[in-house]
Amino acid sequence: MDTNQGKAFDFKLLRRVVTYTKPYRATFYGVSLAAILLSVFAVANPVLLGRVVDEAITHKDGTLLLNLVLIMVAVYFAEVTCQVLFTYFANWLGESVIKDVRIALFERMMRFKMQYFDTSSVGVLVTRAVGDMQRIGEIFSQGFFVIVADLLKMLVVMGVMLYMNWKMALIVFAVLPILLYATRLFQRAMKGAFIEVRAQVAQINSFVQERITGMKIVQLFHREDIEFQKFEEINEKHKKAWLRTVWYNSIFFPVAEIVGSITIGLIVYFGARQSVASGDVGTFGAVFSFILLSSMLFRPLRQIADKFNTLQMGMVAANRVFTILDTDSFINDTGSVEAKELKGQFSFQDVRFSYIEGEEVLHGISFDVQAGETIAIVGATGAGKSTIINLLNRFYDIDSGKILIDGTEIRDFSLKSLRSKIAVVLQDVFLFADTVGNNISLKNPTVTKEMVAEAARAIGVHDFIDSLPGGYDFNVKERGGMLSSGQRQLISFLRAYVSNPSILILDEATSSVDTYSEQLIQKATENITKDRTSIIIAHRLATIKKADKILVMEAGNVVEMGTHTELLKGEGYYKKLYEAQFMEEETA
Incomplete structure (x- = not known):
């Protein structure tokens, strides 16, 4: 009023x-x-x-x-x-x-x-x-x-x-x-x-x-x-x-x-x-x-x-x-460190966070990820998986604790340089009403058409794009309405690939795509995650099993951590989740 x-x-x-x-x-x-x-x-x-x-x-x-x-x-x-x-x-x-x-x-x-x-x-x-x-x-x-x-x-x-x-x-x-x-x-x-x-x-x-x-x-x-x-x-x-x-x-x-x-x-x-x-x-x-x-x-x-x-x-x-x-709703961008060449090692140290004051969603979680490792995060809906991704990109600031990348607290990095080294592929892909090429490069002058085409060939999606009317100049219309969900996902994956990130995040990126598109993305995943720190939030066992480390979350806490084999040896939350959700998939 x-x-x-x-x-x-x-x-x-x-x-x-x-x-x-x-x-x-x-x-x-x-x-x-x-x-x-x-x-x-x-x-x-x-x-x-x-x-x-x-x-x-x-x-x-x-x-x-x-x-x-x-x-x-x-x-x-x-x-x-x-x-x-x-x-x-x-x-x-x-x-x-x-x-x-x-x-x-x-x-x-x-x-x-x-x-x-x-x-x-x-x-x-x-x-x-x-x-x-x-x-x-x-x-x-x-x-x-x-x-x-x-x-x-x-x-x-x-x-x-x-x-x-x-x-x-x-x-x-x-x-x-x-x-x-x-x-x-x-x-x-x-x-x-x-x-x-x-x-x-x-x-x-x-x-x-x-x-x-x-x-x-x-x-x-x-x-x-x-x-x-x-x-x-x-x-x-x-x-x-x-x-x-x-x-x-x-x-x-x-x-x-x-x-x-x-x-x-x-x-x-x-x-x-x-x-x-x-x-x-x-x-x-x-x-x-x-x-x-x-x-x-x-x-x-x-x-x-x-x-x-x-x-x-x-x-x-x-x-x-x-x-x-007059609204003061900004992430404090006072960092002076430029994230030029990141190795990709990062750690969460007793991180607490709440979207709404007084309603904490992360309760002092701590874990380390080494450079080049692929870590999978699993857990029920609302466990805090996507919150970790949001905090790593500094879409939100933590309430307490520390998040370090290559030993430097993320607040010390400038926002622009930090986010330029982290690429995210989301389940809900957003495409602009523009050409395929511009949706991939996001009109970054350093990303040429030749680089986009080369990247597409590298992950096996060039033929799909080339088959579209106009190829890379095909206008996908508002929110990518001219493409299927699987095709939009491929475009999003290629967008992340051409940015050459130090840290790659796949947030349930294959949960709503067809089998053919998933095969293309799985192939691309192997290429892009090689020697690159990767975080994968997935519901499908094939992706999780290949991870170097699995982080198991429940109600905002890290309850288990280890490889797929190590976690199955115990009687913890992951084994119950595996038996309830993944065993049928593995035996199918």
């Missing part, structure tokens, strides 16, 4: 938004100057029209009439030119600002801990990075500068009115507080309404994205009707949030029109009475001028209310974006 919801406006937040205009100061000041000139040009023509009526027409002075008309035309051209420049550069400034804010936001999100994404909705983050950004841009293109220009115009109009006829000016000013009060109420009501609108937009974005991503599950379990009903409920809330803003608009603007019409009537009545009482027809021009000037006074006020809505939505969006920008 926005803690500033009760405020009509947050100037501190606006100042922070304006700081992003610093690289574009010249444009900012240029747009501000255009706003000032617009207020002057806008007022000039009503004044000139009054002179046309009172001086040129009343005294039948054709020369003066021509001169005044020419001046009015020149003022109109100047006003139009200013308006064009004002509109273009205000929008240009807005787009430039959101470009910079979006870059800052995306760069920050890319450095967040995995824990942040564990608890954040993807749909909401997408809304912040796309929809909310456009709202921030509108602060400049349709909000802030337009409001400033209109306020300046109103001040100039009020000054001119007082100079021309202070009595009629007081009549107009007497009505003004009513409209100002109505505008104030309108702004406060719209602030709360727009907060609700943005919340509902984020909600509907998140819901739609999740259901489209998981459409296979929706259809497999016949959830279409249920999910559609949920969508209708969310969509109804979204509609009601927007209708709330429409309702406020439908009340305010007719009220403003009525107030404006009453004011014009009062001007005509009192102006005519003044003229009749004094016998001076020269005041007719002032009446014409005041009718135009009063419209120029009230119309900006109505527009300010409308533009203030835009500004409010932009401020609400900015507040949400800045909340992410």
Whole structure:
């Protein structure tokens, strides 16, 4: 919930938004100057029209009439030119600002801990990075500068009115507080309404994205009707949030029109009475001028209310974006050691870790892995196997203990160099909507097409890739949807292979692939793990039996360690696991 919801406006937040205009100061000041000139040009023509009526027409002075008309035309051209420049550069400034804010936001999100994404909705983050950004841009293109220009115009109009006829000016000013009060109420009501609108937009974005991503599950379990009903409920809330803003608009603007019409009537009545009482027809021009000037006074006020809505939505969006920008959810990357040539030896020393504070998932585990060894980690779901992988990559920081690689604590390595020496193949493969080649190299300039093809031949998957339409240039579409799960796994394995890691991690990499793909991966495993430290989390006996060491985990503890043969000699957890899970596979 926005803690500033009760405020009509947050100037501190606006100042922070304006700081992003610093690289574009010249444009900012240029747009501000255009706003000032617009207020002057806008007022000039009503004044000139009054002179046309009172001086040129009343005294039948054709020369003066021509001169005044020419001046009015020149003022109109100047006003139009200013308006064009004002509109273009205000929008240009807005787009430039959101470009910079979006870059800052995306760069920050890319450095967040995995824990942040564990608890954040993807749909909401997408809304912040796309929809909310456009709202921030509108602060400049349709909000802030337009409001400033209109306020300046109103001040100039009020000054001119007082100079021309202070009595009629007081009549107009007497009505003004009513409209100002109505505008104030309108702004406060719209602030709360727009907060609700943005919340509902984020909600509907998140819901739609999740259901489209998981459409296979929706259809497999016949959830279409249920999910559609949920969508209708969310969509109804979204509609009601927007209708709330429409309702406020439908009340305010007719009220403003009525107030404006009453004011014009009062001007005509009192102006005519003044003229009749004094016998001076020269005041007719002032009446014409005041009718135009009063419209120029009230119309900006109505527009300010409308533009203030835009500004409010932009401020609400900015507040949400800045909340992410202010989030301190980073892995502390203060290490100065560059992991250039790692041997691959590592050890866990009394490591304790919890994803949620107070709910420990690793309870002081310790083990050593020598360089070039292949270690298999087995255990039931939730035992802590994948947590070890997450900690080794520093996706999370440990609560206590030490993790050493080649004798150096991993916190002392720079994150980039550490992760460049560790390759991970996950069970759930993620591919980008790009070519096969780019998904393998991840557009690393040091990995050429020739290197990718050579690596593919080395592990026996070149023929599969070459058979695709376009070969290495085949676009796999979003999340690799054009490939089977086994083919995606092969691409992921090749991605790890070409990075030439010092430590290779296979996290249940063959648990969901077909027999042919598994054979290819088993062959590749033998090649890539040779003389390289490898960690394999697997459910299949063939991989585990070949490991130099097996780490057996249960409920966040290392309960056994040894080779397959050594562990079967005992009567511990591994033997029970083997008899329950692997014996049938071995005898099949």
